[in-house]
Amino acid sequence: MQLIDIMRTSAVIPVIAIDDINHAVPLARALVAGGIRVLEVTLRTSHGLAAIRMIAEQVPEAIVGVGTLTRPEEFVAARDAGAVFGVSPGLTATLIAAAKSSGLPLLPGVMTPSEVMAAREHGFRQLKLFPAMQAGGVGMLNAISGPLGDIMFCPTGGISVETAPQFLALKNVACVGGSWLTPKDAMLAGDWARITALATAASALK
Numbered sequence: 371m372q373l374i375d376i377m378r379t380s381a382v383i384p385v386i387a388i389d390d391i392n393h394a395v396p397l398a399r400a401l402v403a404g405g406i407r408v409l410e411v412t413l414r415t416s417h418g419l420a421a422i423r424m425i426a427e428q429v430p431e432a433i434v435g436v437g438t439l440t441r442p443e444e445f446v447a448a449r450d451a452g453a454v455f456g457v458s459p460g461l462t463a464t465l466i467a468a469a470k471s472s473g474l475p476l477l478p479g480v481m482t483p484s485e486v487m488a489a490r491e492h493g494f495r496q497l498k499l500f501p502a503m504q505a506g507g508v509g510m511l512n513a514i515s516g517p518l519g520d521i522m523f524c525p526t527g528g529i530s531v532e533t534a535p536q537f538l539a540l541k542n543v544a545c546v547g548g549s550w551l552t553p554k555d556a557m558l559a560g561d562w563a564r565i566t567a568l569a570t571a572a573s574a575l576k
Contacts, residue, residue: 373475373496376433376455377524377544380408382534382572384551385437385526386421387414393557394421398429400562401551404569410457410547412437413444419451426452439476442468449474457547459500461485466492477524481505486518495520498547501527508536515542531568534575548572 377383384401386409388394394417398409409432411422418436425434435455436448445468448456453474458465461478469476479500480486489497499505502525506513511523525537526547537546551572556564 371433371454373455373477374522374544376408376435376475377477377496377522379433380406380573381538381545381575382406382551383408383410383435383524383526383545383547384569384572385547385549386411386552387549388417388421389415389554390557391417391420391424393560394424395428396560396562397552397557397565398425398432398434400565401569402429402431404566404571405573406551406569407431408433408435408545410435410437411453413440413448414438419447422448422453423451435477436474439465445469445472445474457498459498461489461492461494479526483514483518486514486521490518490521496522496524496544499523499525499527502537502546503528507533508540511537511540511542515540531571531575534572538575 422434436453437457439456439458442464449472455475457477459479477498479498522544524545529546529548534546537543551568
């Protein structure tokens, strides 16, 4: 599956940080039940790789990616755990090499036009605008759609259910990333029905 096809599968890709490994599978099932199949499980906690492995094995409907890739050795580990795409907050020469050698499709983070152009020179056509709101948000994406119109974005960082439609209306946005689908209080309470409801609302966004 190509990265652009993954991005177009869900209007919203939830950015997931697993603090309790027992939450991984029920959370993934709750999101999929609400129509959100593409999941970005971050390496921000020690449970990231284990959560990816469990979701990949037990929730086959999910398309599991790994987030917060910042070191080259993480690529192979995430791929071997079952991740089918990767997301990074930025892009460096070592990350480019790791992405190519591992074969893991990478959605790298960029913040400026120069970073977009540098990523494009290395063959990346799908990018994450991060942090989206601090980088200029909708105005920034509109401004660069002319000179850099061949790039598709997944803006992430500070986006909410209220602002997501403004981003999704842009011609150079395929999807958005957001953490509002997995509120910590709902996860701690095991309120998977609430998460399914949030996912259902998110999957209806255009």
